[in-house]
Amino acid sequence: MANENTLLPILIVPDPLLRKVCRPVTAEDMKRVKTLIPQMFATMYKAPGIGLAAPQVGALLRLVVMDLAPEKIPNPIVLINPEIIAQSDEKATREEGCLSLPDQYADVTRPAWVKVRYQDEDGHKHEIEGDGLLSACLQHEIDHLNGVLFVDYLSSLKRNMLLRKLAKEQKERKGR
Ligand code: NI
Numbered sequence: 001m002a003n004e005n006t007l008l009p010i011l012i013v014p015d016p017l018l019r020k021v022c023r024p025v026t027a028e029d030m031k032r033v034k035t036l037i038p039q040m041f042a043t044m045y046k047a048p049g050i051g052l053a054a055p056q057v058g059a060l061l062r063l064v065v066m067d068l069a070p071e072k073i074p075n076p077i078v079l080i081n082p083e084i085i086a087q088s089d090e091k092a093t094r095e096e097g098c099l100s101l102p103d104q105y106a107d108v109t110r111p112a113w114v115k116v117r118y119q120d121e122d123g124h125k126h127e128i129e130g131d132g133l134l135s136a137c138l139q140h141e142i143d144h145l146n147g148v149l150f151v152d153y154l155s156s157l158k159r160n161m162l163l164r165k166l167a168k169e170q171k172e173r174k175g176r
Contacts, residue, residue, distance in 0.1 A: 004038035007046055008057040010099050013166060018100055019147040022053075022060045025080045027123070033063060034121060037078055040065045049099045051137045053144030056100050064141040068133055077128070082118035082142050085127070087111035094136045096150045103169060104162050108153045110139050 011018055025033055036059055044052040044065055054063040064079040092112035097105045115129035116138050128138070140150055151159045 004035075005042045006039045008039050008043045010043065010047065010052075010056055011058055012170060013101050013149065013151075013163065015100070017055055017058055017060065018144070018149065020055060020060050021147050022055055022062045022145045024062050025119075029061060030121070030123075032059075033061065033080065036061075036063065037065060037121065041067070041076055044099075047099050050133075051141045052099060053141045055144055055147075062145045064145070066137055066141060068137060078121060079116070079118040079128075079138075079141070080120065082116050082138070082145075084114050084139070084142060085117045086115040086129075088113040088131075092131070092135070094133070096136060096140060098140070098150055101149065101151065101162070101166055104151075104166050106150065106154055106158060106162060108136070108140075108150050110136060110153070114138055116142070 036054065040052050040054070040057060043057060044067070050068050051064065051066040054061045062081045064082060066077045066079065067075055069075065088111050090112040091109050093107050093109045095105050096108045112135060113129065113131040114135050115127060117125060117127050119125055143149070151162055154162065
């Protein structure tokens with residue numbers, strides 16, 4: 001039976017659901033969202049990963065879970081209907097990966113700092129801001145809600161190389 005520790009299958013590129021624009025979470029969605037949140041955390045921690053967006057588990061809702069350092073100081077964050085409300089002109093480049101593109105990594109350049117407004121499970125509004133890993137993770141996860149993947153920031157040459165490598169590795173995995 002499904003419970004809060006139920007692991008959800010993570011969709012892998014090129015699953016078309018990863019390219020959809022997700023709709024905002026409404027009050028009517030909260031029952032489903034409250035079931036989904038612990039399952040998304042369980043799935044993310046098991047992977048392991050530091051962020052997971054609802055479309056990655058096939059739920060086309062504007063919902064993200066994050067925990068940047070689960071092994072050091074667990075700090076689970078739930079972001080409902082997150083939106084970037086401010087960002088720096090200064091850019092920063094970090095290596096990114098994604099649970100929907102397993103074992104693929106590339107340098108991505110994004111605004112160095114962002115401020116994000118979001119709601120919690122009780123509908124209260126909050127803001128979170130930061131640079132470094134937090135900034136990159138917030139932007140990466142919010143991109144998922146718009147059907148955008150980190151490979152979209154790469155040159156087409158780099159992107160195609162990475163996607164071909166992923167396809168090959170996924171085929172080999174299935175063949176085993
Ligand atoms: Ni991702």
